[in-house]
Amino acid sequence: MVSNKMRTRGLTATMAVLALGLAACSSGGGDEKPADDNKGGDDLISVGFSQLGAESGWRTANTESVKASLTEENGIELNFVDAQQKQENQIKALRDFIDQGVDVIAFSPVVETGWDEVLQEIKDADIPVVLVDRTVDTTVEDPYVTWIGADFKQEGTTAGEWVKANVPDAKIFELQGTLGSGAQVDREEGFDAVVGAENIVGKASGNFTRAEGKAAMEAALQAYPDMNLVFAHNDDMGLGAIEAITDAGKVPGKDIKIVTIDGVRDGLQALKDGKFNYVVECNPVFGDQIVDAIKKVHNGEDVPKETIVVDKAFDQTITQEEIDARLY
Ligand code: GZL
Numbered sequence: 282m283v284s285n286k287m288r289t290r291g292l293t294a295t296m297a298v299l300a301l302g303l304a305a306c307s308s309g310g311g312d313e314k315p316a317d318d319n320k321g322g323d324d325l326i327s328v329g330f331s332q333l334g335a336e337s338g339w340r341t342a343n344t345e346s347v348k349a350s351l352t353e354e355n356g357i358e359l360n361f362v363d364a365q366q367k368q369e370n371q372i373k374a375l376r377d378f379i380d381q382g383v384d385v386i387a388f389s390p391v392v393e394t395g396w397d398e399v400l401q402e403i404k405d406a407d408i409p410v411v412l413v414d415r416t417v418d419t420t421v422e423d424p425y426v427t428w429i430g431a432d433f434k435q436e437g438t439t440a441g442e443w444v445k446a447n448v449p450d451a452k453i454f455e456l457q458g459t460l461g462s463g464a465q466v467d468r469e470e471g472f473d474a475v476v477g478a479e480n481i482v483g484k485a486s487g488n489f490t491r492a493e494g495k496a497a498m499e500a501a502l503q504a505y506p507d508m509n510l511v512f513a514h515n516d517d518m519g520l521g522a523i524e525a526i527t528d529a530g531k532v533p534g535k536d537i538k539i540v541t542i543d544g545v546r547d548g549l550q551a552l553k554d555g556k557f558n559y560v561v562e563c564n565p566v567f568g569d570q571i572v573d574a575i576k577k578v579h580n581g582e583d584v585p586k587e588t589i590v591v592d593k594a595f596d597q598t599i600t601q602e603e604i605d606a607r608l609y
Pocket of ligand 1: 336337338339340414415430431464489514515516517542543563
């Protein structure tokens with residue numbers, strides 16, 4: 282089986298990172314209009330966008346960025362469909378886009394596998410795909426023209442390096458995102474390789490949501506009484522863990538340290554308040570880059586196979602001014 286598992290390697294991706302990073306940093310990740318903005322009218326590019334859900338603060342910010350950028354003013358006619366984190370809903374939306382004869386399909390796959398049939402149908406319909414955020418693992422040859430998102434494995438590595446340097450006696454519970462999603466698979470791979478499996482007392486999925494993160498943490502507190510650190514694959518599950526730790530009569534950020542990924546406002550506030558200990562950013566505000574990619578793909582121009590959205594990381598020295606200045 283020839284897998285098209287997305288991997289971020291090579292100079293091309295690096296060069297794309299630098300270009301994109303400068304753009305994102307200079308605009309603060311904002312949604313400025315793309316340089317070659319379109320004048321609208323009947324030459325709009327019709328785009329079917331299948332968003333995986335509304336499960337977290339990150340996803341809300343990502344959807345806001347997509348809707349702020351994929352506008353008629355920017356030359357896009359957007360058909361946006363939310364799948365409530367169900368793959369069958371995404372597959373139905375993708376098939377509807379084929380029936381509608383859209384010019385371009387963009388989607389963020391809730392999990393990596395299970396897309397072979399519909400990706401082949403899209404290919405047979407000769408509709409180009411711009412992959413957004415999450416990654417796919419498929420047997421279909423050349424299933425998408427370009428992918429824009431974060432380097433999830435690096436995010437896990439960055440989180441692991443902080444733990445190794447700052448909590449050498451860590452007994453870690455790993456609160457994982459949606460099992461089988463590219464973000465969960467790659468963050469786990471990057472983190473575990475750094476901290477060492479022998480320092481991980483247990484793992485469970487909180488499906489990237491606050492409520493399921495709290496429930497998984499409540500069970501973990503019973504199962505792993507010697508745990509002293511939680512690595513949560515996103516802020517929302519980390520915020521749920523705070524509730525569970527507090528309900529158990531322990532102090533989050535002290536009795537049990539918390540390391541998370543995303544960098545949404547609520548997460549950074551928890552960091553400043555001492556309840557989180559380290560937060561690796563995963564910037565969701567890249568709608569303008571998606572528009573640029575769609576236009577280039579539609580016009581048959583060259584685009585890099587991968588464009589990495591540049592991330593930062595934050596510790597408890599973060600200031601209120603920094604938090605207040607952020608876009609999400
Ligand atoms: C990461 C994104 C993840 C976020 C979660 O790019 O796919 O999904 O980390 C979200 O908050 O649910």
